[in-house]
């Protein structure tokens with residue numbers, strides 16, 4: 001059975017549209033379906049700085065919707081920077097397309113992302129359009145500096161988050177992932193049980209090495225990121241965090257140091273999915 005055969009059985013995902021989450025700052029959301037009634041965020045961000053910035057480029061799966069969403073917020077030709085947090089497919093997926101539409105844009109990336117993208121995504125990241133910046137450095141978007149840092153949870157070695165000193169918005173990349181119930185973007189609006197359980201599972205899945213972490217050493221790193229003092233946290237696969245959800249999220253990842261991995265869904269889950277899909281195909 002091909003992927004196309006399965007496609008009609010995949011439930012429709014709710015319609016999502018760009019959300020203004022802070023001054024000059026727009027979440028570009030997309031969703032993929034998860035367990036019944038729940039969805040995984042596949043977000044990116046646009047910062048309408050004096051020199052507009054696209055923060056990550058989403059997955060190829062929803063290319064058209066992603067380009068529409070970005071274009072509804074900023075004229076692509078005006079985009080000056082594309083910040084690539086890392087080279088995973090759900091972050092680099094529409095890079096070639098946005099670079100074609102934004103001839104004046106420079107990709108903020110790093111040596112290792114370029115190395116990895118050269119083989120995994122040949123041709124999408126022209127070397128002459130890159131600058132290489134690591135955690136601890138920053139770049140100037142005309143009316144603000146954007147600071148790079150190493151997020152507390154990450155699944156790619158090239159990963160750097162981004163902090164906008166003007167708005168207090170932090171892009172946490174693959175940290176703080178959690179399911180949503182649909183077009184619900186704020187953690188405060190989600191069922192607390194869903195947030196608790198999916199946060200534990202997803203953050204453990206993203207960084208399974210957490211069980212080997214020394215609590216004191218890891219705490220120092222997490223403390224240093226929390227000390228940036230973001231007022232809003234957006235991420236690729238989680239809801240928007242504000243107020244008490246911000247220290248709460250840092251506490252949750254601190255507690256992962258040395259804790260056992262959260263068991264992921266196994267064969268039983270696959271069997272249930274296949275039974276549902278095959279059953280629907282037969283009706």
Ligand SMILES: [Fe+2]
Pocket residue numbers: 086088155156174
């Ligand atoms: Fe990733």
Ligand SMILES: [Fe+2]
Pocket residue numbers: 088090091173174236237
């Ligand atoms: Fe991701």
